Amino acid sequence: MNMTRRQMLVLLPAAAVAWESLLAGTPESSPNYEQTQHWWGMLIDIPKCIGCGNCVRACQSENDVPDGYFRTWVERYHVTDTNLANPEVISPDGGKHGFPAAVEDSGKYFFVPKMCNHCADSPCTQVCPVGATFVGPDGVVLVDQKYCLGCAYCVQACPYGCRYIHPTKRVADKCTLCYHRITKGLTTACCEACPTGARQLVDLKNPKDPIHAFLKTHAVQVLKPQMATGAKAFYNELDGSVR
Amino acid sequence: MSNFRDTGHLFRFAGIFVAAILIFLAIRGWLVPHTFGQYGHYRGAALNEIAAKPVHFAGHQSCETCHADIAEKKSSGKHASVHCEACHGPLAAHADDPSIQPAKIDTAVLCAQCHETSAAKPKGFPEVETASHSNGVSCETCHQPHSPALEAGGAQ
Numbered sequence: 447m448n449m450t451r452r453q454m455l456v457l458l459p460a461a462a463v464a465w466e467s468l469l470a471g472t473p474e475s476s477p478n479y480e481q482t483q484h485w486w487g488m489l490i491d492i493p494k495c496i497g498c499g500n501c502v503r504a505c506q507s508e509n510d511v512p513d514g515y516f517r518t519w520v521e522r523y524h525v526t527d528t529n530l531a532n533p534e535v536i537s538p539d540g541g542k543h544g545f546p547a548a549v550e551d552s553g554k555y556f557f558v559p560k561m562c563n564h565c566a567d568s569p570c571t572q573v574c575p576v577g578a579t580f581v582g583p584d585g586v587v588l589v590d591q592k593y594c595l596g597c598a599y600c601v602q603a604c605p606y607g608c609r610y611i612h613p614t615k616r617v618a619d620k621c622t623l624c625y626h627r628i629t630k631g632l633t634t635a636c637c638e639a640c641p642t643g644a645r646q647l648v649d650l651k652n653p654k655d656p657i658h659a660f661l662k663t664h665a666v667q668v669l670k671p672q673m674a675t676g677a678k679a680f681y682n683e684l685d686g687s688v689r
Numbered sequence: 690m691s692n693f694r695d696t697g698h699l700f701r702f703a704g705i706f707v708a709a710i711l712i713f714l715a716i717r718g719w720l721v722p723h724t725f726g727q728y729g730h731y732r733g734a735a736l737n738e739i740a741a742k743p744v745h746f747a748g749h750q751s752c753e754t755c756h757a758d759i760a761e762k763k764s765s766g767k768h769a770s771v772h773c774e775a776c777h778g779p780l781a782a783h784a785d786d787p788s789i790q791p792a793k794i795d796t797a798v799l800c801a802q803c804h805e806t807s808a809a810k811p812k813g814f815p816e817v818e819t820a821s822h823s824n825g826v827s828c829e830t831c832h833q834p835h836s837p838a839l840e841a842g843g844a845q
Binding site for chain 1: 725779802
């Protein structure tokens with residue numbers, strides 16, 4: 447093939463553009479999902495939680511979470527007037543099979559479901575040395591398991607203890623806020639399975655989401671607000687003894 | 690004429706320098722994933738990979754398209770806000786292919802998971818001591834799980 451230097455110079459950028467589009471691959475798998483139109487979080491209504499463990503079981507079957515590891519778990523607090531600063535907390539097998547019966551006494555009991563807080567300023571993503579974990583454009587904290595080295599910096603950095611190293615994949619694993627579900631218009635597995643509505647997926651960018659009215663009219667807190675993580679797991683009527 | 694003599698070595702050195710930069714860029718382009726930096730300091734393609742995982746809980750909307758009669762019955766009862774898969778378990782496989790039958794539910798275990806008496810449960814939540822409440826008779830003998838109040842269609 448005969449080609450002048452001029453033709454070559456014209457063709458090179460065209461070839462580069464073609465190569466780029468080839469590398470970009472197929473477009474989004476959920477065509478109707480607009481990442482920038484959402485800012486996801488979770489509302490956890492403490493007075494509604496009965497400690498049945500449905501959310502823990504649902505999460506484990508939806509996300510193939512290995513036994514003994516938890517993307518969400520439920521804690522039971524027992525606070526008496528003598529242990530306010532150091533309450534008794536139990537979570538047998540993450541609350542997966544419920545809790546032992548409690549007897550009425552002078553103290554109070556309540557359940558606290560825990561999970562990734564999907565922090566807007568998440569400490570876990572900031573320490574990742576390779577950019578394998580990140581806050582997505584829709585506010586969900588995710589792990590790119592193909593890119594993760596398994597160094598576990600993020601496991602140590604999470605103030606809420608929400609990450610673990612997967613025992614067989616040897617990479618960081620955590621709650622994805624059921625990203626494969628919410629991008630298809632479904633709610634998370636834990637919310638779907640919660641019998642009392644104690645867990646609600648919320649979209650802070652959706653002006654019609656009932657969360658906006660709820661936040662105005664209820665005593666809602668986040669865990670460890672002093673750490674300024676921008677946590678988006680909102681707890682209604684959270685007791686002051688919860689850590 | 691020229692202030693410099695023997696400038697050839699400068700051009701040779703510059704050539705090596707340019708070649709080194711090109712080799713660096715080529716290796717970098719090959720090693721760094723194409724979508725890295727698309728949204729931030731991470732691989733943009735990871736978002737779609739995570740979103741493509743299979744769903745196990747079909748969601749109550751999907752159940753109600755076929756089981757409208759149950760949804761109707763449930764909507765007037767105490768379990769109106771309890772979604773189907775809270776009791777029946779993940780059934781996306783059944784929703785995709787109705788010939789796959791869901792597993793039978795053991796009400797003695799299932800009902801007690803929520804309704805067994807415990808002082809830890811919120812006040813007002815219906816609780817029973819299963820051992821003394823039914824004397825071993827299974828729950829659905831008296832209570833219809835889709836509308837559990839006795840007057841609302843129980844066998845009693």
